[in-house]
Amino acid sequence: MSDRYALPLLDAREAETRLCTYCPKLCRPACPVGTFEAREAVIPWGIMRGMNELARGAVAEGDEAAVAATAWACTRCGNCRSLCLLDNPVADTLVDARADAFAAGLAPAEASAVSLRFPERIARIEAAAGAVGAVDAPRGDGSTAYIPGCTAVLFESDHVAETTRAVARLSPSGGCTLVSDFCCGAPLLDAGDREGFLAHARRVAADLGAYTHLVTGDAGCAHTLKVMYARLGVAPPRWATVEHVAELAARNTHLLSAVDEKRAVVMHDACRLGRGMGVYEAPRAVVAAVSGRAPLELPHHHEHSTCSGAGGLLPVTRPETATAVARELADEVREVAGDREAVVVTSCAASRRALHSAGIDAEDLSVWIARGLLR
Numbered sequence: 001m002s003d004r005y006a007l008p009l010l011d012a013r014e015a016e017t018r019l020c021t022y023c024p025k026l027c028r029p030a031c032p033v034g035t036f037e038a039r040e041a042v043i044p045w046g047i048m049r050g051m052n053e054l055a056r057g058a059v060a061e062g063d064e065a066a067v068a069a070t071a072w073a074c075t076r077c078g079n080c081r082s083l084c085l086l087d088n089p090v091a092d093t094l095v096d097a098r099a100d101a102f103a104a105g106l107a108p109a110e111a112s113a114v115s116l117r118f119p120e121r122i123a124r125i126e127a128a129a130g131a132v133g134a135v136d137a138p139r140g141d142g143s144t145a146y147i148p149g150c151t152a153v154l155f156e157s158d159h160v161a162e163t164t165r166a167v168a169r170l171s172p173s174g175g176c177t178l179v180s181d182f183c184c185g186a187p188l189l190d191a192g193d194r195e196g197f198l199a200h201a202r203r204v205a206a207d208l209g210a211y212t213h214l215v216t217g218d219a220g221c222a223h224t225l226k227v228m229y230a231r232l233g234v235a236p237p238r239w240a241t242v243e244h245v246a247e248l249a250a251r252n253t254h255l256l257s258a259v260d261e262k263r264a265v266v267m268h269d270a271c272r273l274g275r276g277m278g279v280y281e282a283p284r285a286v287v288a289a290v291s292g293r294a295p296l297e298l299p300h301h302h303e304h305s306t307c308s309g310a311g312g313l314l315p316v317t318r319p320e321t322a323t324a325v326a327r328e329l330a331d332e333v334r335e336v337a338g339d340r341e342a343v344v345v346t347s348c349a350a351s352r353r354a355l356h357s358a359g360i361d362a363e364d365l366s367v368w369i370a371r372g373l374l375r
């Protein structure tokens, strides 16, 4: 245990950080950050070894913040775990490491700023949701809430009405209630502000406590609400089902019809939906139903899919690395598409923005569902 800092969560992860410390770096090729930065300190092995040393008080005095900062050299993509023969949960360990570092005052300034500015973010989301306004869609028995996700509301608001009507049509409760002035709190979790995240999550759980079926349009929201809330003990027991809209649509592909789509359609597995929640086939079933053919697969797909670099606050803490990682994914798309005009379909809003910046056309899986349904 560190004699200079209290790091209780990292102390509890001693087994995980020790496993990596004595491992021959089997997962090295899996990590997008380590691959681009090409430094031992930011491959999963190096980061976890650094956390182990930090927790043991083995880091030289004055170097602790620099070592702690490597906990943010991670998109939480989970790709290292899919190559790890020991199934070591590196991303989850680093979520705890960030929380300890934040509480100890060792977080990078960029991460602290995300926490400080979170109220401004909420105000922006509420303003954007107000601009979207009410959507004319059946509410059914009132048990289903549809959460498009804050990135969709902030940057892709033109599609909120159609995706809401799509969820209403698919919902077994006969409709849904749009919840657009919403953030799951993932930025606080990624920043390491565990106290702030838990307080926010408890408010969300109270606000949405009346619903028994939550449908999200964004893979990140689905993962945070379903996996992280449960892991950190804030999910209300009434939430019988939390799912991404692709899961709901895949149970209803008979309602989807094929559209006239001439572009090459490329499937991207969002890290949070795929590795995070084990949902791989539902998006493919939906895209096949709407485009009339199976989507093209990237060189890395399913549990080995390539991260876009947009997760885990990497674009904030290491923007150059995040941009380079997105370019890698864009190159994979070009490799598959060849000379054809192509579109990537993904359930990750942050990935869509990253791909757009890298010159790739990327569309929301929710919008594809609406397109196949509302005809």
Ligand code: SF4
Pocket: 019, 020, 021, 023, 024, 025, 026, 027, 028, 044, 045, 048, 080, 081, 083, 084, 085, 086, 087, 088, 090
């Ligand atoms: S995650 Fe697994 S493979 Fe990678 S360094 Fe740790 S123990 Fe080794």
Ligand code: SF4
Pocket: 030, 031, 032, 033, 034, 043, 044, 047, 073, 074, 075, 076, 077, 078, 079, 080, 081, 090, 091
């Ligand atoms: S979760 Fe992804 S980004 Fe993080 S250490 Fe593992 S491979 Fe690297």
